[in-house]
Amino acid sequence: MIGLSNNKEFLRMSIFFLWLINISGFFGILSDQNEFFLSTTPYVLSLTLLLLILNHDLSDKKSKTGLILIFLFGLIVEILGVNYGLFFGEYSYGANLGPKIYEVPYVIGFNWVLLIIATGSISDKLIKGKEIYKILFASFLMVLVDLLIEKSAPKLDFWEFVISPVPFSNYLWWFIFSLCFQYIFFKTVKTKELNLSSNILVIQFLFFGMLAVFL
Numbered sequence: 001m002i003g004l005s006n007n008k009e010f011l012r013m014s015i016f017f018l019w020l021i022n023i024s025g026f027f028g029i030l031s032d033q034n035e036f037f038l039s040t041t042p043y044v045l046s047l048t049l050l051l052l053i054l055n056h057d058l059s060d061k062k063s064k065t066g067l068i069l070i071f072l073f074g075l076i077v078e079i080l081g082v083n084y085g086l087f088f089g090e091y092s093y094g095a096n097l098g099p100k101i102y103e104v105p106y107v108i109g110f111n112w113v114l115l116i117i118a119t120g121s122i123s124d125k126l127i128k129g130k131e132i133y134k135i136l137f138a139s140f141l142m143v144l145v146d147l148l149i150e151k152s153a154p155k156l157d158f159w160e161f162v163i164s165p166v167p168f169s170n171y172l173w174w175f176i177f178s179l180c181f182q183y184i185f186f187k188t189v190k191t192k193e194l195n196l197s198s199n200i201l202v203i204q205f206l207f208f209g210m211l212a213v214f215l
Contacts, residue, residue: 014051042098042107049114057191066188074112087173094157121192139178151212
C-alpha cells in the first residue's frame with residue numbers, strides 16, 4: 001500500500017478501470033442480461049473499496065484500526081436496523097448485495113467504509129477551516145448519495161422499506177451515523193486522496209442518477 005499510494009500510473013489505471021466497469025454495469029443493467037450484471041454488485045463494490053484503499057497511504061496501525069471500526073460499527077447499526085426496526089425505519093435487504101450476516105450483506109460494511117473515505121477525502125480538500133466543518137460537509141455528501149440511491153434501490157433488489165416514501169428517520173440517522181464515522185475517519189486517517197475519491201463520487205451520482213431516470 002505504501003508504494004501504490006504514490007504511484008500515479010496505478011491511480012490513472014484505477015480511475016480508468018472504475019469508469020469502465022461502471023459504464024459497462026449501467027448498460028448491462030438496462031439490457032436483457034441485467035440479472036447477471038446486478039449479481040456482480042458486491043464484487044464491484046469490494047473492488048472499488050480495494051482500489052481506494054490501495055491509493056491511500058494507510059500503512060500505520062491507527063488508519064487500519066479506524067477503517068475496521070467503521071466497517072464493524074456500520075454493520076452493527078444496519079443489523080439493529082434490519083432486525084429491530086431501529087434508526088432507519090423498517091426495511092430489508094434483497095439478494096443482489098451478496099451473502100448476509102443477520103440479514104445484512106457483508107458488503108454494506110464495505111460500502112460504509114467506501115463512502116466515508118470518498119466523501120471525507122473530498123471534504124478535507126474542499127473545505128477550509130475547522131475539522132468540524134469538514135466532517136459536517138462530508139456527512140451532508142453522504143446524505144445526498146443516500147437520497148439518490150434510495151430511488152433505485154428497490155428496483156435493483158438492493159433493499160426496500162416497508163412504507164413508502166422512505167421515512168425521514170432514515171436520512172436523519174444516516175446523517176448522524178455519518179457524523180460519527182467521519183469523526184473516526186478524520187481522527188485516524190492522516191492522508192486523504194482526492195483524485196480517485198472524487199471520481200468515485202461522480203460515478204455514484206451519475207450511475208444512480210441515470211438509473212433513476214431510465215429504470
